[in-house]
Amino acid sequence: MSVTDPDTLSADARRARLFTRINQADTWFQVLGLGWLTPMLKAAAGDNPRAQLSEVWRLLGVPLLAILLFLVAWGTLAPKVQTSLGAVPGPAQVWTEAVGLHADAQRESTKEAAFYARQDVRNAKLIADGRAEDVRTRVYTGRPTYYDQIWTSIQTVFFGFLIASAIAIPLGIAAGLSQTANAALNPLIQIFKPVSPLAWLPIVTMVVSAVYATNDGMFSRSFLISAITVTLCSLWPTLINTALGVSSIDKDLVSVSRVLKMNTYTKITKLVLPSALPLIFTGLRLSLGVGWMVLIAAEMLAQNPGLGKFVWDEFQNGSSRSLAKIMVAVFTIGIIGFLLDRVMYALQSAFTCLLYTSPSPRDKRQSR
Numbered sequence: 001m002s003v004t005d006p007d008t009l010s011a012d013a014r015r016a017r018l019f020t021r022i023n024q025a026d027t028w029f030q031v032l033g034l035g036w037l038t039p040m041l042k043a044a045a046g047d048n049p050r051a052q053l054s055e056v057w058r059l060l061g062v063p064l065l066a067i068l069l070f071l072v073a074w075g076t077l078a079p080k081v082q083t084s085l086g087a088v089p090g091p092a093q094v095w096t097e098a099v100g101l102h103a104d105a106q107r108e109s110t111k112e113a114a115f116y117a118r119q120d121v122r123n124a125k126l127i128a129d130g131r132a133e134d135v136r137t138r139v140y141t142g143r144p145t146y147y148d149q150i151w152t153s154i155q156t157v158f159f160g161f162l163i164a165s166a167i168a169i170p171l172g173i174a175a176g177l178s179q180t181a182n183a184a185l186n187p188l189i190q191i192f193k194p195v196s197p198l199a200w201l202p203i204v205t206m207v208v209s210a211v212y213a214t215n216d217g218m219f220s221r222s223f224l225i226s227a228i229t230v231t232l233c234s235l236w237p238t239l240i241n242t243a244l245g246v247s248s249i250d251k252d253l254v255s256v257s258r259v260l261k262m263n264t265y266t267k268i269t270k271l272v273l274p275s276a277l278p279l280i281f282t283g284l285r286l287s288l289g290v291g292w293m294v295l296i297a298a299e300m301l302a303q304n305p306g307l308g309k310f311v312w313d314e315f316q317n318g319s320s321r322s323l324a325k326i327m328v329a330v331f332t333i334g335i336i337g338f339l340l341d342r343v344m345y346a347l348q349s350a351f352t353c354l355l356y357t358s359p360s361p362r363d364k365r366q367s368r
Contacts, residue, residue, distance in 0.1 A: 018045055027353075031346045033338075036060035089324035094331070097324040105145035112140045144305050150332065153306035156223060157295045157340075160230025161288050167231070168238035168287070169280065173272060175239070176246025185239075193236040197294040200232050201225070201301050222304035229298040234291035241283025245276030281348035288344055292337050307333055 022045065026038040036059035043052035071091050078088040089097075123135045144152070175182040208225050219227075249272065257267045273280075299308025311329050314322040 031349050085323045086320050093324045094327045098328045101146040105147050108145045115140045149306050149310050156226045157291050160227035161291045164231045164235035168235040172239045172242025175243035197229050197233045197297050200229050204228050222302045225302040226298040226304040230291040230295050233294040234287040237286035238283035241279045245279030249275045285344040
């Protein structure tokens, strides 16, 4: 009988633990769009380096090569296309304008800080002179920076998306559980789902202007117009996918819930939502993407100070640098859309991990 060296067993155990950790980390690498790190780590750990490097080339090298080819084609063809504002800007001009927008934001931030510093000094002097009743605190009213407009757009889309989710998920659950509710909601979904945001916007503008008469509340009127337009256009993917996920639950599970005489709340929280969660999150990711696309058009017409208004103002400006600034906004919109999808994917992964790794009450009792 052969005797295995204990050092060999120890090394094999450490190697197995290392690959287990790499595989566990791969889930989050995929969420962050860094899936190419997994084969790199496996290659470094000695797991068939040639095959792993081939996987790195597929996951990282090919996308980088495609981006490089796109930049070369863009830089070559752009000067040949003449518009009313001059030639289409190439990558270098767009990058220059992006740096310029960052510098403008920094200058505006310096002005804002200096404004509040002067105000604090003036108010402190008034208090020292015994004139506390003359103290005034004013808000800086300088023009919004590019980053301010990005933040406004993100706030708007999340506000509209949260309202849409709060409406769509309960309605989707009702439609999935009840054929009567599904029959009632289906024609409304089929009618309103294809409606363009440009059709909703005038209606929303008139309703909000009538109901929200003053503009000094918690939200500005233009913000609400944009957010509600996002809501009306983005709730349908979540509603449809939630209904589909709920209606696709295994009939045996539904029968078990009847045998156990579960009430509606317990049935939804313990049976319906866990089973339908993947499709619900698919709908949420689609809704957020639709909402982000709709928002830009809504901001253009509602003149809400976000990325859409920035694009419209630069188009109206008509300067030789406007087209490059618009292209900076285009890339910004695309990158933020990608990051929003990653955020939703991360939330889906986190919820899935919590759902399928948390111990059941029975397991907790047995562990005691």
